[in-house]
Amino acid sequence: MTLAIQPVRPxxxxxxxxxxxxxxxxSVGCSTIDLIERQPEAFEIEALTANSxxxxxxxxxxRLRPNLAVIADETCYGELKEALAGTGVTAAAxxxxxxxxxxxxxxxxxxxxxGAAGLAPTLAAVRRGAAIALANKETLVCAGALMVAEIARxxxxxxxxxxxxxxxxxxxxxxxxxAVERIILTASGGPFRSHSREAMAEVTPAQAVAHPNWDxxxxxxxxxxxxxxxxxxxxxxxxxxxxxxxQIEILVHPQSVIHSMVAYVDGSVLAQLGQPDxxxxxxxxxxxxxxxxxxxxxxxxxxxxxxxxxxxxxxRFPALRLAREALRAGGxxxxxxxxxxxxxxxxxxxxxxSFLSIADIVEHVLEAIPAKPLDCLxxxxxxxxxxxxxxxxxxxxxxxxx
Ligand code: NAD
Ligand code: MG
Numbered sequence: 001m002t003l004a005i006q007p008v009r010p011x012x013x014x015x016x017x018x019x020x021x022x023x024x025x026x027s028v029g030c031s032t033i034d035l036i037e038r039q040p041e042a043f044e045i046e047a048l049t050a051n052s053x054x055x056x057x058x059x060x061x062x063r064l065r066p067n068l069a070v071i072a073d074e075t076c077y078g079e080l081k082e083a084l085a086g087t088g089v090t091a092a093a094x095x096x097x098x099x100x101x102x103x104x105x106x107x108x109x110x111x112x113x114x115g116a117a118g119l120a121p122t123l124a125a126v127r128r129g130a131a132i133a134l135a136n137k138e139t140l141v142c143a144g145a146l147m148v149a150e151i152a153r154x155x156x157x158x159x160x161x162x163x164x165x166x167x168x169x170x171x172x173x174x175x176x177x178x179a180v181e182r183i184i185l186t187a188s189g190g191p192f193r194s195h196s197r198e199a200m201a202e203v204t205p206a207q208a209v210a211h212p213n214w215d216x217x218x219x220x221x222x223x224x225x226x227x228x229x230x231x232x233x234x235x236x237x238x239x240x241x242x243x244x245x246x247q248i249e250i251l252v253h254p255q256s257v258i259h260s261m262v263a264y265v266d267g268s269v270l271a272q273l274g275q276p277d278x279x280x281x282x283x284x285x286x287x288x289x290x291x292x293x294x295x296x297x298x299x300x301x302x303x304x305x306x307x308x309x310x311x312x313x314x315x316r317f318p319a320l321r322l323a324r325e326a327l328r329a330g331g332x333x334x335x336x337x338x339x340x341x342x343x344x345x346x347x348x349x350x351x352x353x354s355f356l357s358i359a360d361i362v363e364h365v366l367e368a369i370p371a372k373p374l375d376c377l378x379x380x381x382x383x384x385x386x387x388x389x390x391x392x393x394x395x396x397x398x399x400x401x402x
Pocket of ligand 2: 233
């Protein structure tokens with residue numbers, strides 16, 4: 001068993017840390033900006049990127065004055081350029097510009113794009129050996145082994161931002177890695193934790209995105225509701241911490257106070273606790289190996305009173321089983337799982353398919369596409385494309401049936 005990510009400790013910072021934020025207009029991106037604006041002397045911004053929220057991106061760029069602001073949607077280029085005229089911030093658009101933003105020199109990259117769309121830019125940051133605060137879990141799910149190999153080859157540093165993985169990163173001593181027996185990823189259980197399957201059949205996108213504990217982007221909120229989020233995190237943890245599928249346990253903990261745990265061979269279990277506020281793991285990843293202040297509500301266990309735990313229900317939440325099966329199958333199976341899930345969630349959010357059909361679609365696509373080995377990134381793109389096309393056909397099928 002080896003630790004897949006071996007962060008290289010930087011020299012103590014003498015100058016402000018230069019940061020690029022990929023996905024700066026999203027939930028994680030905005031929390032990142034909230035933190036750095038409270039400590040302007042500690043950070044400088046190299047580049048900001050967004051998909052199509054051009055007004056928000058321009059507004060952030062006018063405040064933070066990066067060298068570059070990139071909008072992925074090329075039709076928004078004119079508007080971005082005009083909004084940034086006279087500011088000294090270069091405007092750019094399109095997929096290549098996104099990669100350029102990640103590739104230009106900066107000390108730290110916050111990878112906070114949602115979905116496999118984050119793979120190419122994150123990889124560009126990996127290939128220049130950057131320190132990457134990684135929120136974009138889908139990149140590790142769709143191309144895990146290849147990413148881990150590239151991280152090692154280029155000496156990049158991965159700092160997990162996902163709260164569970166950040167918790168494990170905080171309590172896992174790299175020199176004691178061999179003594180880790182298992183890790184326990186906690187899950188809130190999402191908004192439908194106590195719903196029957198019948199009740200889940202009726203849920204709307206608005207209900208699915210209303211998470212009880214965390215305020216997050218739409219896609220991850222739906223993933224939390226189906227518990228596919230925990231399935232993706234299982235695969236993410238496997239790659240980050242070099243643990244087998246059997247060593248990763250999932251435990252429902254509705255209060256989201258214990259963010260995850262590491263169990264050692266001597267029976268010790270170490271946990272990281274805090275309020276469910278992403279600014280804590282983001283602050284940890286931005287300031288690592290030091291710590292910075294974060295304006296989060298302080299944990300008051302006396303006021304909370306009780307922490308409760310329960311086993312996840314594999315019948316009501318089949319996504320967990322699908323993710324375990326995909327991880328065991330290996331090769332392109334997690335790529336297929338991720339791609340089919342992205343399409344199914346998008347279609348659900350558009351009101352074109354039902355909540356329960358999300359896992360059904362993922363299962364059908366996994367059954368239809370054999371788990372081929374992934375030898376290169378081209379293989380990832382190919383399988384991702386194939387899985388998306390099939391998932392689209394299946395969602396259209398369910399829409400036709402009404
Ligand atoms: P979000 O939807 O709020 O924001 C996504 C960001 O990515 C936006 O800036 C958007 O403009 C950009 N983007 C979206 N599609 C893009 C594309 N095709 N090309 C380029 N840019 C694109 O998402 P989020 O909730 O901030 O999540 C971001 C990532 O962090 C996800 O991978 C998510 O799983 C992970 N994460 C989020 C949270 C959270 O609390 N929000 C917690 C843990 C992990
Ligand atoms: Mg998480």
